[in-house]
Amino acid sequence: MDVKVFHYLIDALKVAGCSIYEDNIPVLYNSLIRLQSENHFNSVYLWGRIETLSNDYYIAYGHQKDPIENRIFFYTQNLLEWDIMPTDWSILETDLVRRIKTKLYGNPRYLETIDNSNKKSQETTEYPIAPSVVMKYDDYVESGEEDVQNIENITFNDVISINEADEIMETESFDDPSNLKSSIKEEDRLAITVQMIDNECHIVPRGYFYKLPNGNIIKAPYFKGLDYSEIGNEQNFLHINPQYCRPKGPTNDVRPDYNGSIDFLESIDKDIPKGCWTSRILSNRYFIIHSLLWPGAVFFQDMNTGIHGYFYNGYGLKNLDLPFMI
């Protein structure tokens, strides 16, 4: 959600069911403007709020030139001081984050430990804990995808990026955490979670980003939002994911009105599982897409003005039960 249109979208947030404390809005607005000026950002976005057990995290990002690749994320708890989010982490930690199913504590220095020896004992109980489910689920997804279409790039559900997928191969040899008690700082966990959500759920309408012939990506200056004929089609919503920005070879399943300069991102219609996005027009004005995979991630557009935004307001937990729920 661009800070410039922050105030216009408050009602949309309310309709989408993910509004924040109203008293915080002016504070956030001012501190974000300051963030922008201090870091010389072209624009600053409020990304979302992650609810915790004590103080919530507010997440923002800004970018200077490239609106997709060079985004820098910040988080805050007191709404005034923005801290930069850690950006590099090991594959081991990503794996850990996937496994943790509890809510965040609201203290960036809290050390979350996960006992791996625990895992086996718990698996035999009636409720298998998350990891086993994740694995099964991922396997299923991957195999399903390969059967249907031989896409050479990664499956969408694979949260980790391509280059990390290579790393998995390398690290597998020593990454045998069966009797390793591992821990992760909450700050890192937050960063990884935000990254995961952003990769999977951050969407923009088609045509919002424009790729110039020299490869620079810009925000289209006269983009007016999607109109009523376009919002029904899931192909008109694209993931912002740096992985998708790379040049691809010609694929045979492109849309009929393919336009290389705006279709360089991946659309959400091939996301897995099917039906993980739900869209409608509420109160006759606001067009809203909820992501069901990450409950709380919302894209909204005011149909009257074309102002649109993306917001995440939730616990930072993936909904692994989704196949049972739709």
Add this chain to the structure above:
Amino acid sequence: MFIFQNPIQPITYFEYYSENIKMLYQKTQPDPDLNFFNNIDIDIFNKILEIYKDTMFNVREHKISSISYEYEVEAEYDDTQHNEDVNEINVQDLSKINYMFNKAGCGLTNDEAHLIGITMDQMSQLEKFKSIRYWGKIIGLKRNYYILECDWKNKELEYKLRLLNLVFNTNKNKVQHEYDDENENENQEDVELEKYILSEEENGFFSKTTLSAPIKKNINEESEYLFDSIKSEVCSLLPTELDNDDYLSHEIFGFGANKKSYFVTNQLNDSWIELPLLKPHHIIQSRNIKRYFTGNLESPVESYPLFQGLEKHYLRAQIARITAATQISPRDYFVLNYNSNLYKWRKLNTFQTKAMSHKWIHEYIVNSDYNPLSVYDLLEPNNWVHHTPLISEKGVTKAWSNIIESEGDLQQNSEKIELNCKIKVNSEMGRGDGDYLDIFGDLSHDAYADEMPPWKFELTNRFDHTITYATVRSNLWPGAYAVARENLLDYTYHGWGLKWNAFSFTVQPLSGYQPSDPYRFDSGMTAEIKDPTRDDELRYLAIVNKRKEDRARMKIGVLQPFSAADEDEERILNQHDYD
């Protein structure tokens, strides 16, 4: 496109502009203003305008009626003083409350708040409800549900129960069930009586509504819905109800978890539909499943641990669970209403009267001499209590299961029980604060969900503590909020209607061992039998051949899918024969 007369950064964005201009020549782009107008559903705006217009007239009427009403009250004050003070209707002031909700981040937009406020106002003029409040909103996949929570007046309840009896009795007579025991005559008398009452009431009802018919069109529809829902409910559910012995019978209208009825709508300008009564098995089954709401009340709930009902039943069950778990108030904010005990229930059957006389257990009113806690005190879980009865494992409130038990135990000792009850009641009265009841339980006793505290207490404004509100958010039911400050309190729900699980949802595996192949130990299969004679074989072959011919004929006639199982069976039989 005039914007390109003076584009920003023409050199950098050259390609973008050239492409846009090409597009412009290729296809005619619609005028954006017209585009907006063409796509707007004008009916909705018309409807909403109608609603606003109606309220304008309504307000006038309201004023007049209230003035005349005061005179009446003065005139017959002595009579009404004793009876019931239900003439006043407790309607939530949504615009004020919504301000509070917005502070807490669970509010509605102004449009929604106005429309709901108007609807509540109209409903209050029906004079059937004791209290009306906005319960919350549940997000569905296709549409959302707005939910109102209404408390019927005692008189209205009585009427409804009688109606129910009537339908029930007629139904019973039709089915000729064994139930019609000793008091058949009484029943018939009752029926006649009730018919009489019904017609009277209906007349009254119609006259009431025709007075203001043009204004309350919506509400008329709605009350028809009510009528329908009650009837169809009873008729359709009667047979299954009798079969299900494992579940307790549901709580009667107006008691315990069914004390309030809930009205839902997808669109605020549509009619509001009353949800069916809560059945215990719905509660129990809804605890096992986890599904999103679709937004269509009549759609079936497809889930693996079976849910016997439509989405409206599921919705009702979830509402009941959320209500029981998350409606909280500061300590001493609500007190039991002992006065409601005095109401005399007339013309109900014995069981109903008995149950309804216990209804006061869950009857709470705002404490008139509540002294407000400071906002900081409100951040302590000790200072908050549940004021709605919890729902037990059996899917009913405790009070109801007590009543059922006492009913089922000993019919002949009913006097004794009544005595006991009286004693109980007395002791409760003596205690006064009712703290051994299952309502008014402390939040600090609530169960943790896997090391996670069930509630989250927070101030809405951390910078200026003089204007802040205290919010309590439920971690178990994400989306449940309570907001309080001094004398103001309200709670709402705004979410997906799902409980948060510490463990991910897994379908329960089939329990127990499956019985092994029953034929293996069946002596009939292994015992020696006589060999078939030549005649038997011939007869058998004749049958088989005939079937084959039949099948061949069928195959020629219609192309039927080849059923491997049948063929295999036949082949085996043949082989057996020829061996």
